Amino acid sequence: MNKYWSDVLKRLEPYVPGEQPKDKKYIKLNTNENPYPPSPRAIEAIRQAADERLRLYPAPDCDELKHVLAENLGVKKEQVFVGNGSDEVLAFSFAAFFNPGEPILFPDITYTFYPVYCQLYGIDYRTIPLDADFNIPVEGFLQDNGGIIFANPNAPTGKFMDLASVEKIVKENIERVVVIDEAYVDFGGQSAVKLIDKYPNLLVIKTLSKSHSLAGLRIGFALGNAGLIEGLDRVKNSFNSYTIDRIALAGAAEAIKDTAYFEKTRAKIIHTRKWVGPELEKLGFRLTDSLANFVFASHASLDSEYLFKALREKGVLVRYFNKPRINNYLRITIGTDQEMEQMIKVLKELI
Amino acid sequence: MNKYWSDVLKRLEPYVPGEQPKDKKYIKLNTNENPYPPSPRAIEAIRQAADERLRLYPAPDCDELKHVLAENLGVKKEQVFVGNGSDEVLAFSFAAFFNPGEPILFPDITYTFYPVYCQLYGIDYRTIPLDADFNIPVEGFLQDNGGIIFANPNAPTGKFMDLASVEKIVKENIERVVVIDEAYVDFGGQSAVKLIDKYPNLLVIKTLSKSHSLAGLRIGFALGNAGLIEGLDRVKNSFNSYTIDRIALAGAAEAIKDTAYFEKTRAKIIHTRKWVGPELEKLGFRLTDSLANFVFASHASLDSEYLFKALREKGVLVRYFNKPRINNYLRITIGTDQEMEQMIKVLKELI
The missing domain is CATH 3.40.640.10 (Type I PLP-dependent aspartate aminotransferase-like (Major domain))
Incomplete structure (x- = not known):
């Protein structure tokens, strides 16, 4: 707080975007970026x-x-x-x-x-x-x-x-x-x-x-x-x-x-989302029926904040929201098939 | 006006930037752009x-x-x-x-x-x-x-x-x-x-x-x-x-x-501004003592709006503000030496 701030500014609680870490190379599944390069x-x-x-x-x-x-x-x-x-x-x-x-x-x-x-x-x-x-x-x-x-x-x-x-x-x-x-x-x-x-x-x-x-x-x-x-x-x-x-x-x-490139890459993401869901379910997750480039998943027994931190520790970034109703979920961006396989492999080790 | 506009929007009178014409190639001295390419x-x-x-x-x-x-x-x-x-x-x-x-x-x-x-x-x-x-x-x-x-x-x-x-x-x-x-x-x-x-x-x-x-x-x-x-x-x-x-x-x-490039190009603009001023004065303009990359000039006998339009006609774009106190001035961006010579040549034809 600073005495020169306007009344509006004093009241503002800014939005906090997902982190863009520089400390090491992550499988970055936390800000819903597309895993494929642009056209x-x-x-x-x-x-x-x-x-x-x-x-x-x-x-x-x-x-x-x-x-x-x-x-x-x-x-x-x-x-x-x-x-x-x-x-x-x-x-x-x-x-x-x-x-x-x-x-x-x-x-x-x-x-x-x-x-x-x-x-x-x-x-x-x-x-x-x-x-x-x-x-x-x-x-x-x-x-x-x-x-x-x-x-x-x-x-x-x-x-x-x-x-x-x-x-x-x-x-x-x-x-x-x-x-x-x-x-x-x-x-x-x-x-x-x-x-x-x-x-x-x-x-x-x-x-x-x-x-x-x-x-x-x-x-x-x-x-x-x-x-x-x-x-x-x-x-x-x-x-x-x-x-x-x-x-x-x-x-x-x-x-x-x-448009050809757009169609190709979005089809790949939809394809990946389709197989990732059942794989996560096998591991004990419950998923919403997502039509986005991410899944939203809650584990039957393991705490989401714990999983978020454990995944991060092992080089996989996902998003955790510490908010009512959704604080036992993880939002996981759909990456490439290879990235998702790696993410699931890490989850298997944790669970 | 549209019935869905907010009260703020209904009151807004947006800023109007200088034109970016596409109809033909102008000597563009109307929006204070730098005549030299970026570094x-x-x-x-x-x-x-x-x-x-x-x-x-x-x-x-x-x-x-x-x-x-x-x-x-x-x-x-x-x-x-x-x-x-x-x-x-x-x-x-x-x-x-x-x-x-x-x-x-x-x-x-x-x-x-x-x-x-x-x-x-x-x-x-x-x-x-x-x-x-x-x-x-x-x-x-x-x-x-x-x-x-x-x-x-x-x-x-x-x-x-x-x-x-x-x-x-x-x-x-x-x-x-x-x-x-x-x-x-x-x-x-x-x-x-x-x-x-x-x-x-x-x-x-x-x-x-x-x-x-x-x-x-x-x-x-x-x-x-x-x-x-x-x-x-x-x-x-x-x-x-x-x-x-x-x-x-x-x-x-x-x-x-x-920084070397920056110093070089800004020195060129300052140099050009220094010779353009006296040349315009010879043509009957009175100038403010500008330290910007433009001059602000008013002609002793010719109307600025007329000059603005006549210059435009001849392929030279400058800025004219139809506002109290300054509606008999032209704001002329400092271009390259060659552009300014051409601008002065056109002005000589008009005056």
Whole structure:
């Protein structure tokens, strides 16, 4: 604490991301990164963009990247917003669509950054408890509110809400903005983007960090009605005229265009997730039905915090959340087959 | 306007950056970009960073870049904050140190993004008029306030306030944060960074966009007391865990290290500025005494808006601000000698 801090800053409890350790080489299954490298075409595009043009500001409107995303997703360019990672897109969305004094709703177990954004912008919220099986209860989101946000698939449970239920929530809250955070949707879920033409209150947020192996490049985007997108652009232009550098613009566009590579790598991750689940069950774990690039697992007899630490000791990093309801779970990112085999081998030694 | 917009968004009037035209090739003297390419070492570092490591998140604390900046500037690492362009650093500073209901002070003529940040965060402000020669009046900043910000050299005047005056403002406002925006200081001014050990309320903000020819990479930074820097990091970690991508981290560090290149290119710009001024005066312009990488010029008989349009017509882009007190000025970025000769040739044809 410092006497010069603003009132808002004094109240803030920042989000804590998963660790990026440098002490030794780990099998890194703690921050839901993709185990496969980015598209070689994206890397080549980045190298090509690394030249004297860097002296010039990037395109402030991200016009070309928006165009590529729109083509790829079958939407209009004015339905696309681009930001410096989906965290930035989320932050702008809270500022753009939610008001202090009108509590928004999100699940009690979800991305733990949402309450931090609320603190930052002075927005009140109420949490809706997941049911006993960690499903998001649709009825909970049919009450009076100032806006709604949830992740689908949800984090860290990995559970996916079917599109009919998503649509019900969007439709029944037509006067409020409903934000669906689809960071993990490309690993088996279905995107709500097909609903944006129908519902002017629906905003879908995605990222290249997971499914396009570009966590290190920081590109997120939002899809929705042109009115919502204009709002996001106005917030962005009141914060930073140029949020995405020339290199990231070039690499992201090429990664999006390389659909064959995207399909291949996401299929590999889904394949790995499918065999990892039963293997973990054999070892005494109970798993949620995850459609994300991670599994969420609780062991019948062994304490999760103990397992987290023991795995770390043996060179395998996973994520443990010391929070009510989920403090006996581990979130384990899906790595390569080889990494998962090694992880299971280590677990066998521990159990 | 859209019915889903928040109250804050409805009130926002976004900042409008200088145009980045694509219709034809211009001599581009409108957004204060550096005419020289970035350090070849920086470009090489970027190419080297373009590999499979992009699948991993960047260092959330920007540890290595902070270390390089600290070494280069002779400060401690905990006195350095890094952001996605100095606009982002400015935005975080407004959130971190200024409060609604406690009006901050800035000059009536300065970077026009400051009032936009105030709108975004609901912060009130009072403007202090520059004197008739466009100097920032020190006494104006010795009244009750909720914080102070100004650019030094100021924009778009280019005028520099001597460090003794800066120190007086900082010292007399020891209970408030004073932010000095030094985007242009490397072209002949003196940085207030040497005062940060002495004054816990001083924050100095700089950028690689101008003096390091890296507008396209988006790197800004702030220097100040560790308590202020911790505050900025907390705001950043409540907004976006990873604001700077791996490529930008690598390129920026190398650009900072290449001090020889930096010294060479900034000396060239200062040299060009020195001969351009008298040439413009010969053509009937009156100039402020700019220590920035631009000149601010008003013609004795010809209208600035006319000149702006006529120059554009002839392939030379400069910046015109249709604002009280400065609507008969042109802000002309210092380009290469060749570009400035061409600009003067075109002006001679027009006058």
